[in-house]
Amino acid sequence: MSIIVDKINYIYEIGTGFERQALKDVSCVIEKNEFIGLIGHTGSGKSTFIQHLNGLIRATSGNIFYEGQDIYDKDYDMRKLRSKVGLVFQYPEHQLFETDIFKDVCFGPKNLGLSKMDTELRAFEALRLVGLDENLYYQSPFDLSGGQKRRVAIAGVLAMKPDVLILDEPTAGLDPKGREEILGCVQHLREETGITVILVSHSMEDVARYVNRIMVMNDGILMYDDTPANVFAHYKELEQIGLAAPNVTYIMNDMKKAGWNVDTSVLTVEQARDSILSCIDQNVYRK
Amino acid sequence: MLRDITIGQYYQTESVIHRLDPRVKLMGTLVFIISLFLGRSVWLYLGVTAFLAVIIKLSNVPLKFIVKGLKSVMILVIFSAIFNLFLTDGQPLVHIWKLTITKEGTILAIFMVIRLLYLIMGSSLMTLTTTPNHLTDGLEKGLGFLKVFKVPVHEIAMMMSIALRFIPILIEETDKIMKAQMARGANFEKGNLIQRAKAMIPVLVPLFISAFRRANELAMAMEARCYHGSEGRTKMKPLKYTKTDYIAYLLLALYLVILIVIRIFL
Known part of the structure; x- marks a missing residue:
C-alpha cells in the first residue's frame, strides 16, 4: 500500500469568522x-x-499514512x-x-x-x-x-x-x-x-x-x-x-435509447467507433 | 502563514459605519487622531475611550478581530513603553541595577501605550469598514481641491487603489510560490540569517516576475478600455452625502468640542 487517507477534515481560516470547510471526512x-x-x-x-x-497543509482532523507511517507523527x-x-x-x-x-x-x-x-x-x-x-x-x-x-x-x-x-x-x-x-x-x-x-x-x-x-x-x-x-x-x-462526462458517453447513451445495442461504458472515441461498428455489423448480419 | 496580516484588511459586514461616506470616515479618523494628542488627562482619555467603544460597537466588527490586528505592532508598543519607562527623568520609584523607573516615566509609558494602541485601533477601524475602492474614491473627492495646485489627485488615487488591490494578490502569490518550492524540498526555517536570506531567492525571483507580468497585463487591460486618466472621466457610483453623513459630521464636531472643553476646564 502507498498512501492511506483516513477521514481528513480541513477548515480554512479557523476562528476568524471567515471559516470555510474545504474537506469533509475524505478517506481513500x-x-x-x-x-x-x-x-x-x-x-x-x-x-x-x-x-x-x-x-503542505495539515488536516484539522484525521490521519494520513504514507508507507504505513503516520505523517503527523512528531518525528x-x-x-x-x-x-x-x-x-x-x-x-x-x-x-x-x-x-x-x-x-x-x-x-x-x-x-x-x-x-x-x-x-x-x-x-x-x-x-x-x-x-x-x-x-x-x-x-x-x-x-x-x-x-x-x-x-x-x-x-x-x-x-x-x-x-x-x-x-x-x-x-x-x-x-x-x-x-x-x-x-x-x-x-x-x-x-x-x-x-x-x-x-x-x-x-x-x-x-x-x-x-x-x-x-x-x-x-x-x-x-x-x-x-x-x-x-x-x-x-x-x-x-x-x-x-x-466525455462526449462519447452522451452519444452512446443516446444511441442506446434510440434502440442501438452499443456499449455505453466506452471511454475514448476509438472504443466508441469499434462498438458502433460491431453493432452495425450485427444488425446487417441479422437482416 | 501570511494570512495573519490584518492591517488594511476589509471586514465584510453590515453596519452604520460601513455605510458612511468614506470622506466622513477619513475626517473622523483625522479628528480621532487629533483628539488623542489633545493632552494627557485621565478625563480626556475616558472621552476618547468612550468614543472608540461606541464606534466599534456600531461597526459590528468583532473586538477579537481588531485586537488580533494589534499583534503585529506589539513589538513597537513594547519598545516605546520600555524606553519611556526607563529614560524619563523625575521622581524615582524603583532601582534595578543601573536603571531607574520614575513616577513620570511610568505615567508617560502608560499613556504612550494607550495612545499607540488607540491610534492603530482607530485607523484600522477605518480600513476594516471601508473597501479600498471606497477609500480611494473618498481620498480623490476629499482632496479634489488640490487639483487647483496641479496635483494629479486622480492619478495618485488610482495608483493607491491598484497598490491596495495588489496586496492580497501578492500575498497569495507568495504563499503559492513558497509552497511550490517547499514541494521541491526548500526549507525556509533552517539555518542562520544569511542562509535564510539565500533561501528566499527562489521565492523572490518568481514573485518579481509575476508582479511585473501582472502589472503589464493590467496596463494592457486598462488601455484596451481606453483609460486615459482623469480628464472627462465620470463615475458609476459618485459619492453623495446622505442625512446620516451630515449627522455623523455633526457628532464628530460635537465630540471634538467636548474634548476641547474637557481639556480646558478639567
Missing part, C-alpha cells in the same frame, strides 16, 4: 502504480486535498515525504527562478542533500524523461514556450525521484499541442518508471483517455471513487455538480 487508499484522475469543480477542495498528501520527516510525494502545482512554470534550465532542475535534488554528481545525474535523467531537447538545457527557462516551461517544471519535481507524482491541472492554459505534449509525457513517464500518478483536471476527455481510476470531489466531499466507466455511468449526477 492510493495504491502503487495507480493512475488516478481527480476531478471536481473550482473550489471543490481538490487542490486542498492534494496538498495534504505531501504535508516524521516531512521533507522526505515531500521528496517521495512530488507535487507539481498549477502553472508550475511560475516557480522557475534559476538562470538556466539545468540549474533549476537541480534545485530539488540539491535540497535533498545529494552530492553534486548525483544531483546532476538526476537532473539529466529528469530532463530526459520529460523529453526536452538537449540543446535547451543551458538556456534561460524564460525563453521557452509554455509547454516546454511546464515540462521543465515537472522535471524539477521528477529530479527528486518521487514514488507518487501529483499534477495539478497540468494542461491549464496550454494550446492543444502543448496539452498533448504534457499528457503524452506523463503517459510515457508511467510506462518507463511505473510511478503512481494523480492527475487533477476538469477535462473529462483528458482524464478518460489515460487514467484507470477516477475520484470526483464536490463541495469538499469525495463523491465517487471508482473506475472511469463506473463514474461516467453517473453522468446525470455529474452534470448536476457542474461537471460532464
